[in-house]
Amino acid sequence: MTRPPGGYAGKALIVDVTRPDATTLPIGEAVLRAYLGGVGLGAWLLHRLGPPGVDPCSAPAPLAFVFSPLVGTPLTTSAKFAVVAKSPLTGMLNDALASSQFAISGKLTGHDAIVLTGRAATPSVLLVDGPTARLVAAADTWGRPAAEAEEVLKRRLGRGWRIAAIGPAGERGVRYATISHDGRHAGRGGLGAVLGAKNIKAVAVRAATKIGPANPDGVLAAARDLRERSFGPATAKYRELGTLANLLAFNAISTLPTRNFTSATFVDAAKLAAEELHELRSATRSGCASCSIGCEHIYRGRNGQKARVEYENVFALGPMCGVSDPDDVLAASARCDELGLDTISAGGTIAWAMECAERGLIDAPWLRFGDGAALLRALDEIGSGDGLGALLSEGSRRAAAVVGGGSEQFAPHVKGMEMPGYEPRTLQGMALGLAVNARGADHNRSGAYEADLSGDYDRLAGGDAQVTAAVATEDRAAVMDSMILCKFLRGVFDEPYREWAELLQVVTGWDIDDAELRATARRIVLAKRMFNLREGWVPADDWLPSRLLREPVRLGSGRDAALTPARLREMIDGYYAIRGLDHDGRPEGGALEDLMLMEGAPL
Amino acid sequence: MGYRTAGVVLAGGRSSRMGRPKADLEWHGSTLLRRTLGVLARSVDGPLLVVRAAGQPLPQLPAQVDIIEDPERGLGPLQGVAAGLAALAGRAQTAFVCSTDLPFLHPAFVRRVLSVLTDDLDVVLPVARGYPQPLAAAYRVSLAPLVTELVAAGDRRPAFLFRHERCRTLRIDDAALLEDPVLAAADPLLDSLVNVNSPDDYRAARSQPAPQVTVQRYGAMAGNGHRGPRTVRAATLSGAAEAVGLILDRHVIAALNGDQISRDGDVPLASGDTVAFLSADAGG
Numbered sequence: 001m002t003r004p005p006g007g008y009a010g011k012a013l014i015v016d017v018t019r020p021d022a023t024t025l026p027i028g029e030a031v032l033r034a035y036l037g038g039v040g041l042g043a044w045l046l047h048r049l050g051p052p053g054v055d056p057c058s059a060p061a062p063l064a065f066v067f068s069p070l071v072g073t074p075l076t077t078s079a080k081f082a083v084v085a086k087s088p089l090t091g092m093l094n095d096a097l098a099s100s101q102f103a104i105s106g107k108l109t110g111h112d113a114i115v116l117t118g119r120a121a122t123p124s125v126l127l128v129d130g131p132t133a134r135l136v137a138a139a140d141t142w143g144r145p146a147a148e149a150e151e152v153l154k155r156r157l158g159r160g161w162r163i164a165a166i167g168p169a170g171e172r173g174v175r176y177a178t179i180s181h182d183g184r185h186a187g188r189g190g191l192g193a194v195l196g197a198k199n200i201k202a203v204a205v206r207a208a209t210k211i212g213p214a215n216p217d218g219v220l221a222a223a224r225d226l227r228e229r230s231f232g233p234a235t236a237k238y239r240e241l242g243t244l245a246n247l248l249a250f251n252a253i254s255t256l257p258t259r260n261f262t263s264a265t266f267v268d269a270a271k272l273a274a275e276e277l278h279e280l281r282s283a284t285r286s287g288c289a290s291c292s293i294g295c296e297h298i299y300r301g302r303n304g305q306k307a308r309v310e311y312e313n314v315f316a317l318g319p320m321c322g323v324s325d326p327d328d329v330l331a332a333s334a335r336c337d338e339l340g341l342d343t344i345s346a347g348g349t350i351a352w353a354m355e356c357a358e359r360g361l362i363d364a365p366w367l368r369f370g371d372g373a374a375l376l377r378a379l380d381e382i383g384s385g386d387g388l389g390a391l392l393s394e395g396s397r398r399a400a401a402v403v404g405g406g407s408e409q410f411a412p413h414v415k416g417m418e419m420p421g422y423e424p425r426t427l428q429g430m431a432l433g434l435a436v437n438a439r440g441a442d443h444n445r446s447g448a449y450e451a452d453l454s455g456d457y458d459r460l461a462g463g464d465a466q467v468t469a470a471v472a473t474e475d476r477a478a479v480m481d482s483m484i485l486c487k488f489l490r491g492v493f494d495e496p497y498r499e500w501a502e503l504l505q506v507v508t509g510w511d512i513d514d515a516e517l518r519a520t521a522r523r524i525v526l527a528k529r530m531f532n533l534r535e536g537w538v539p540a541d542d543w544l545p546s547r548l549l550r551e552p553v554r555l556g557s558g559r560d561a562a563l564t565p566a567r568l569r570e571m572i573d574g575y576y577a578i579r580g581l582d583h584d585g586r587p588e589g590g591a592l593e594d595l596m597l598m599e600g601a602p603l
Numbered sequence: 604m605g606y607r608t609a610g611v612v613l614a615g616g617r618s619s620r621m622g623r624p625k626a627d628l629e630w631h632g633s634t635l636l637r638r639t640l641g642v643l644a645r646s647v648d649g650p651l652l653v654v655r656a657a658g659q660p661l662p663q664l665p666a667q668v669d670i671i672e673d674p675e676r677g678l679g680p681l682q683g684v685a686a687g688l689a690a691l692a693g694r695a696q697t698a699f700v701c702s703t704d705l706p707f708l709h710p711a712f713v714r715r716v717l718s719v720l721t722d723d724l725d726v727v728l729p730v731a732r733g734y735p736q737p738l739a740a741a742y743r744v745s746l747a748p749l750v751t752e753l754v755a756a757g758d759r760r761p762a763f764l765f766r767h768e769r770c771r772t773l774r775i776d777d778a779a780l781l782e783d784p785v786l787a788a789a790d791p792l793l794d795s796l797v798n799v800n801s802p803d804d805y806r807a808a809r810s811q812p813a814p815q816v817t818v819q820r821y822g823a824m825a826g827n828g829h830r831g832p833r834t835v836r837a838a839t840l841s842g843a844a845e846a847v848g849l850i851l852d853r854h855v856i857a858a859l860n861g862d863q864i865s866r867d868g869d870v871p872l873a874s875g876d877t878v879a880f881l882s883a884d885a886g887g
Binding site: 238 | 819821822823825826830853854856857858859860861862863864865866867877879881882883884885
């Protein structure tokens with residue numbers, strides 16, 4: 001095989017944990033250039049390695065840790081990795097990012113990806129040490145929170161090992177369980193349940209080689225420049241208050257989903273605001289490896305317990321459930337961390353259950369909006385499987401199918417994934433992004449809220465302009481999540497595609513330009529859609545919960561904001577047209593050849 | 604049929620007493636016409652039109668404003684009303700029609716007048732501050748042929764329209780207007796109807812303090828003692844931003860009364876408004 005391009009190993013490690021047995025899959029330059037890494041390369045790997053129709057929690061289902069060309073360089077925010085698998089929550093392609101040293105050491109095992117298949121006979125930890133892989137018993141870590149498991153394993157394995165682990169929720173198969181490393185979660189879509197189903201508590205990696213860039217001096221110069229720019233106004237919000245700064249601002253513009261989307265404002269928002277917590281409870285601020293932003297804000301809760309706080313976990317466990325006591329929300333957030341639960345899906349599913357209980361559809365008189373103790377009890381039951389836990393572990397879509405009684409209408413999900421904290425009726429570009437994205441209701445793969453909040457569009461009247469903007473943000477996310485750079489850095493790029501191409505030039509040595517990178521973005525988005533089509537996607541999956549299309553929401557100005565089915569349909573049709581899809585969302589023409597997914601296509 | 608409401612500004616008058624075009628008059632860093640259009644934009648859900656004399660230069664206007672030309676100058680305001688309503692055919696049901704020279708026009712006034720124009724009426728004519736106010740009134744768009752007919756017949760005074768048998772007109776006085784609590788709170792003296800016809804009028808209006816509005820900075824912008832609401836006087840969004848030490852740019856946006864988001868510094872403010880300054884970088 002020819003030497004791989006700069007920043008790449010040119011191969012993936014495929015580990016069948018049943019035996020265990022490790023093989024190497026060469027990945028040619030054509031595929032690397034077409035999919036870059038991260039979520040893009042992950043989509044390609046899943047197409048190639050995932051048996052069509054596979055149960056995501058069965059032994060043959062692959063789960064991939066995917067690195068990127070930029071990982072290991074001094075480029076700020078580049079120490080990230082993607083975890084990619086078919087989601088047990090959505091049944092579709094799922095990718096989630098996490099950060100820090102696992103990304104660097106994982107790549108320096110000498111692989112662009114580490115893919116797990118099979119199922120270990122007993123609870124185990126997978127150790128990847130350069131080209132070798134082996135299992136060790138996980139007996140002393142099984143049942144523990146991921147962070148504790150990491151500590152135990154670090155002590156046992158010694159220096160140099162980096163560990164990604166699941167918590168009890170992943171072990172128990174909760175469909176929205178996470179995989180975490182150093183307190184940061186690959187959070188969405190239940191990847192922890194996929195790993196748990198393989199009887200794997202953790203994956204530990206140790207660097208064994210070097211993977212250098214094509215132009216080290218060029219990378220250093222680019223890194224200095226990017227680092228400098230990362231201290232500017234585009235990242236001020238993340239540095240100073242973290243993403244929780246969204247909460248009070250979103251409340252002011254009626255886009256803070258509250259009490260399971262029955263309102264877009266929360267009367268007690270100020271109690272949970274970053275501005276308030278920062279003054280009274282801020283403990284420390286932290287950041288990922290190789291990051292100059294440092295967006296993580298850690299707050300003290302009840303009894304001095306610390307919780308890593310972001311907008312999404314406070315939204316989902318606070319206003320979404322009507323809970324306003326910061327101690328309860330911080331405790332709930334910490335509980336999710338311990339169990340290894342995606343906070344958005346946990347909060348969304350519990351909020352749905354609270355509404356069901358208040359409507360008499362679920363026999364749980366203790367479960368009420370606004371009751372922090374009930375929120376914590378619900379989380380405990382999800383963690384243990386007791387009481388309502390088994391039902392709520394399924395996520396709101398499956399739980400609503402069981403409960404019925406019209407609760408499907410207000411289950412807050414798209415494609416089975418619970419909705420993030422962006423009110424679609426008052427952010428109508430985002431409404432489209434949430435409806436059509438391959439991962440489901442997701443704010444990281446589609447950032448169409450950027451258009452809504454730009455002041456350049458009428459955020460209450462979605463139309464052609466928002467469609468174009470939604471496509472553009474989805475494309476940009478596909479590139480950033482594949483190179484990989486943290487999206488909190490996106491505001492520092494004036495001409496993103498040109499600047500990203502320049503970064504890839506110095507790392508890989510390719511003569512890549514902005515036009516090629518735009519094509520790459522479209523390819524990645526289409527590849528994800530193709531995976532979903534293969535796995536049974538139907539046009540009705542690109543849609544929003546009925547509540548959002550039937551019930552207007554009141555703005556602070558007194559006006560009502562409504563999103564009609566006709567308007568959403570029109571935007572989706574526009575999206576399909578721009579994407580080269582037919583009226584049913586399926587690709588037209590010869591687009592598939594470009595994806596290199598067919599049998600015989602180059603590896 | 605299209606939108607429910609539209610806004611029409613008649614800018615083609617001779618401005619003979621003012622001695623210069625009123626549309627160009629400076630207003631707190633913007634222009635009087637820009638302000639009037641901005642108030643209408645905040646008050647209607649449909650198109651905005653400016654009716655000007657043929658070839659009349661206008662100050663810079665927002666992109667979404669349609670400009671139409673009055674085909675014949677000197678035929679009086681009804682000609683402008685006819686041209687504006689005709690241009691809205693098929694696009695909106697009703698329109699608030701006003702002149703350029705209402706520097707204190709409040710969105711609450713516009714909404715109040717439009718809200719009274721029910722399906723059984725063709726015109727809502729405020730008769731307030733002592734006079735009928737045909738250039739601060741609501742008209743049904745379908746009146747366009749009748750108004751055109753009257754102008755063609757030489758019946759160019761608005762009164763001919765309001766007493767015509769095919770025009771169902773409701774006259775609404777000060778007290779009736781102020782039955783709306785929102786308007787009563789925002790504009791209790793109905794200063795919305797103050798117009799400026801002469802340089803003295805303009806100087807007097809310009810010497811009035813800017814509207815009192817409530818401003819709040821959010822997120823990272825709320826640091827260093829900037830938390831919580833503040834009351835400032837500002838006639839535009841950029842004026843409000845400046846009053847609290849901010850500049851609207853790609854990173855800073857403003858939400859007006861929790862409703863639309865903008866970084867257009869010329870968006871006019873009115874008394875009682877609330878402005879939220881937010882980070883445009885909203886990911887999370």
